Amino acid sequence: MKRLIRYLLIALALLAALTPVYWMITISLKREVDQFATPPRWFSFSPTLEHYADAFLARSFGQYLLNSGLVAAASTLCALVIGTLAAYALARFRLPYRLDRKLALWILSTRMFPAIVTAVPLFLIMRDLSLLNTQLSLIIVYTAFNLPFVVWMMRGFFAELPRDLEEAALVDGDSRLGAFWRVVLPLVTPGLVATAVFCLIVSWNEFLFALVLTQTDAAMTLPVGIAGRVTQYEIKLGVMSAAGVVAMMPILIFALSVQKYLVRGLSLGGVKG
């Protein structure tokens, strides 16, 4: 009985999570007449790839995809490099007046106000730097946005790691940075991967800043590009869905390929030797 309830709950959760995805996939494959049919056609429709062709050949969704990929990858990388080093310092070094704790909290506090508060100042800054409509502006903003998250995640992973290991490396003759690179970092790889996945997802899906900072096809990312198909005269459901299906893929593939790290990273403590 208990098992039955458990499976029922799982099925319910899956239903809630996957129905929209299923609906999006079918819409991307339906002709427009089928999209608006009442009652809705769940299974029986004649599939077509015309929306995919429309999105990626006739329109610039290919470019958006590229932009999204570049922005997400570059901002994740930057946030990981800067954030990991900062987190290591915060986890290992005691500053006077407990500044290390205060600093960590202050870093976290930058995530406490709503993102939109910074939209206007960031727009003005980017305009003055002539960075509007560039991927670089988004890379900078996303890096800043992801940093607190990286610092806090990685700080936890570093704190879990016994100090003995680094101290052994130091006494064995390695430098601080060498010990970090050869001993510490390999041991927090699962945590690093889990953090990277979260950063990627956030950057990949981000809409607000992308909308404010990029208007041109050359710089626009997928979420903005997709939303842009809702126009005054028509809503291109097929094109939007086709782009949505493609947008889903990279993160899905990445998450699946690093699954073994992800599980260990999420269940902290997987780094103990």
Added chain:
Amino acid sequence: MSIILKNLTKSFGSALVVDNLSLEINSGEFVVLLGPSGCGKTTTLRMLAGLEEAGSGDILIDGERVNELPPQRRDVAMVFQSYALYPHMTVADNIGYPLRVRKLNRKQITRQVVQTAAMLEIEALLQRKPRELSGGERQRVALARAIVRSPRAFLMDEPLSNLDARLRVQMRGELKHLQHELGTTTVYVTHDQAEAMTLGHRVAVMNKGKLQQFETPLDIYNRPANRFVAEFVGSPGMNFFDGRIDAIRAVFEGDGISLAVQNGLELYRGRTKPVTLGIRPEHVQVSTRQRDNYLAARVYVTELMGSETFVFLQIGQRRIIARAPGDFRAEPESTVWIQLDPTKTHFFDPESGKRL
């Protein structure tokens, strides 16, 4: 390589952890820092390694002041209580790590790793990861990693405390042999007095950050500098009686016993101040039959050790321990007769605890 500590002091916040510690360790010597937890022995070792900053005082290795040198430039090797093996590396990579960071070429590293592994009989494990090893094997790998680069000194922080009792005794012997073979100056931290007695050329007993005594194990055992050392070294520890010496009759009296004083009586001549008498369990004779000059005592409990029996005795308010032969038997609450060997007594000042 000699190691000299001069007036070394260290405090964490307001807590004084190491208090004005001075030690001179000769080249090739095996010195044990012995003391209860929190006595500052591990902190001392970490200051030697460079992992902890020295508060004040000097640390000299081979005549060179190393206070400001970071650990990687002190050329000492450390064995941690947790072994601190790198979990993501194979045994071979673990042992070779100190060589790799010194940029030796691959061939040389392999040769030295294999050689060291052979010395510790772990050649078969070289391709394994630390988590696939037993405690004793991990211990050997940690030792191999320390030995491989022939450092100026070995620093060991309770390296045997994570092993089971049988293995600990075995590794203790191997460690002593190894140090003898290599002749490398070794500083070894432990709270286990048996390890200290068996391993050290000299033992530095510490308590509350202060050095209590620094001598050979036998001297420490036979002539403890104060009551703390007498109690801490030896298993079971020394028995104590509080009383006075009557110099005219040459008798110690107190705590329900009276004992003719024989050794070093001149020290107490004319003395009426209270003293503490100490006597080791093996110098307390126990008999189930009444004899001349024996005192009556009540058996509290006996502990069979096989080769010997520890007899816990109640004399007035005092509880003492006697070491009896393995075949000694007595029921709790029964009366036995004891004699304290008057030539084996120690006297301490009850106030300062110092040996008289």
